[in-house]
Amino acid sequence: MHLAYPVVLAALLFSVGVYGVLARRNVVLVLMSVELMLNAVNLNLVAFDAWLRDSLHAGQALTLFTITIAAAEIGLGLAIVLLLFRARGTADVDRATALGDPAESAAEEAPVGAEALKGQAAA
Numbered sequence: 443m444h445l446a447y448p449v450v451l452a453a454l455l456f457s458v459g460v461y462g463v464l465a466r467r468n469v470v471l472v473l474m475s476v477e478l479m480l481n482a483v484n485l486n487l488v489a490f491d492a493w494l495r496d497s498l499h500a501g502q503a504l505t506l507f508t509i510t511i512a513a514a515e516i517g518l519g520l521a522i523v524l525l526l527f528r529a530r531g532t533a534d535v536d537r538a539t540a541l542g543d544p545a546e547s548a549a550e551e552a553p554v555g556a557e558a559l560k561g562q563a564a565a
Contacts, residue, residue, distance in 0.1 A: 448489035456482035469523045469533045473516060480512045 455478050462475025484505045491501025527533050 445493045453483040454486040467535050473519045
């Protein structure tokens, strides 16, 4: 089998993953796109391992490490997404840019609005 087939497939998978990371707003879809990119890397590692006929199978060993790290990354990422959804009520990447506590920022903004309303009521 030619090396070009799995390399082209890996390039397509990686391209779809990059598009998903850059264009999507949902955090879960971004995590899935990162997984696509990692799977493209795994495909390249195994393809080059088979093409070079490595006796130690270093590409396949690195693939096992990559799969392990990807599983840990998804577990931690989904836990963060669940906490973010509970705190903010959304899984939108654009609306989750502030890292502070939303209750603190709402408490800081409330007195300013209350003072403005008092000023309008007195006038």
